[in-house]
Amino acid sequence: MAKAQASFTCTACGASFPKWSGRCDACGAWNSIIEEAPLSSGPKSLGAKGRTVPLTDLSASEPPPPRAASGISELDRVLGGGLVPASAILVGGDPGIGKSTLLLQAAASFARQGLSCLYISGEEASAQVRMRAQRLGLAEAPVRLGAETNLRDILTTLDAERPRLAIIDSIQTMWLDSVEAAPGSVSQVRAAAHELVTFAKKRGVAVILVGHVTKDGQIAGPRVVEHMVDTVLYFEGERGHQFRILRAVKNRFGPADEIGVFEMTGSGLSEVQNPSALFLSSRDTPAPGAAVFAGIEGTRPVLTEIQALVAPSTLGTPRRTVVGLDSGRLSTILAVLEARVGIPFAGLDVFLNVAGGLRVNEPAADLAVAAALLSAREDIAIPPDMVLFGEISLSGALRPGSQTENRLKEAAKLGFTQAALPRGSRSGAASGMRLREMADLTAFTGEMFGAG
Known part of the structure; x- marks a missing residue:
């Protein structure tokens, strides 16, 4: 051998x-x-055997896992309906974005619902966490608190206390004495995550791990940690905005890409029940360069305003500045407008922004982006009661998106009366809205701006 x-x-x-x-x-x-x-390469002798793995049929039915609701509807939505016992959840986000505040509020809310919660901080002393709890009005919540980085001591404490929920803040500060590496290194993070996930599965304790992120926005450490856990959540937002987005990028117990919207206030994070109304600015006075996109985030329709500014450039290479959207997608849309419609943007600076700090990744935002760009270039305002959505192909054709009916219903609920969308969209009940369907980008620019 x-x-x-x-x-x-x-x-x-x-x-x-x-x-x-x-x-x-x-x-x-x-x-x-x-x-x-x-x-180990396997058994050292032919006589050494492992145990037989129990097998079941695909037709075997098992009851769905029980869930514990936190009382924070936006958090429960992202988790898929509540906290599942023995689950492992990884929460990442930029420094100072509010991860510890969110989880401290979540621990207090779960504890008030009857779950025994243990909060272990490896970054702050217990007195600092208590100060934050007092500022948030959570000092009376029945949450047990500890400050430790030695993972062996933490696991011993968890085994003795047997809480229903344990929060580890953060996984990069944990130190395992069996691994000869500094805390936060790849080896330590991988080993610590493995021990905590294994403990969660064996003891039936739900574990929430806080993870630091790199400058690229990815959770620091090996990607295998994201494979180990059941759910990966990202807490997003801009420092200059009070809005925060909790986004699920992986969830074994619910839909991925679901979002929860929070607002950062002086007394902590408060949930936003109607994010569409929050992300839209005042629509009383129409302004060139603004278009309302009816998007889908997870299972929820969300309306956001896409803003564009086009100005003559004094530089040899015009600037292309994008906030909240993929810069590569902007370059593609500009190229399609020039090659298929004949509207050039050479010699013009282009600035694109999604209002409210939300990040939009859906291809159906192409039509709203193109409309905002054309509106800013031609100095023609889009009707304030119109929403737009649809994907633009490289040939200039408009491709319909999914869940058209849900988008239109959300727009109608907020007072919009007309929508521009690709031809062939399965609109269903349009809620009395006027639908302006176009086959390609040329037809859209001709009808909306008299160009093309």
Whole structure:
């Protein structure tokens, strides 16, 4: 039997190498490569056998997992209806965005619903967490608090207390004495997450892990941590805006891409029941460069305002500034407008923004983006009672999106009376709205702006 060979892993980026070296070829870090013990290659003799794995049929029916509601409707929506026992949840977000505030409020709300909650902080002392709780009006909530980074001590405490919910803030500060690496390194984060997830499954304790993010917005550490947990949530928002978005990017117990909307106030985070009304500015006076997009976030229709500004450029290369949208998508739409419709943007600076700090990733926003750009360029305001949605193909054709009826119903509820959308959309009941269906971008620009 071949002998299992040891491998060497970089603690900074997680790259593997067959032998040790002083510098990681992948990320360039010095003295970051450590030796990892090899995995067992199998039974040492033919007589050594494992246990038989129990098997079931696909037709076997099991009751759905019980859920515990927090009383915070936006949080319960993102979790898929509530907290599932023995689940592992990873929450990431930018520094200072409000992750600890959100989870402290969630722990207090769960505790008031009858769940025993334990909050372990590895970044702050217990006195600092109590000060935050007093500021949020949560000092009387029955939440047990601890400050520790030694994972062995934390697991011993959890095993003795057996809470229904344990919050670890954060996974990058946890230290496992069996791993020879600094806290926050790839090896420590991976090992600590594995121990906590295993504990959650064996003891039936729901565990919420707070994760730091990199400058690219991804959760720091190995991506295998996101595979280990059941749910991955991102807490998003702009520092200059009071709105915060809790977005599910993975959920084994509910829909992915679901969002919850919160507003940061002096007394903590308050949930927003009608985000569409919040993300829309005053529509009394129409202004060029503004278009309302009827989008879908998870299972919820959300209306947002897309704003554009087009101005002559004094630079050799005009500026393209985008906030809340994919910059590559903007370049594609500008190219389609020039190649298929004959409207150039050369020599013009283009600024694009999604109002309210929301980030839009849906392709159906293409038509609203194009409308905002054309409105700003031609200095013609779009009717304030109109919503737009539809995907633009490279040929200039408009492609219908999904859940057209839900988009129109949400728009009608907020007072919009007409909609511009691709031809062939399954609109269903249009709620009395006037539908202006177009086949391609040329027809849209001709009808709306007299161009093309």
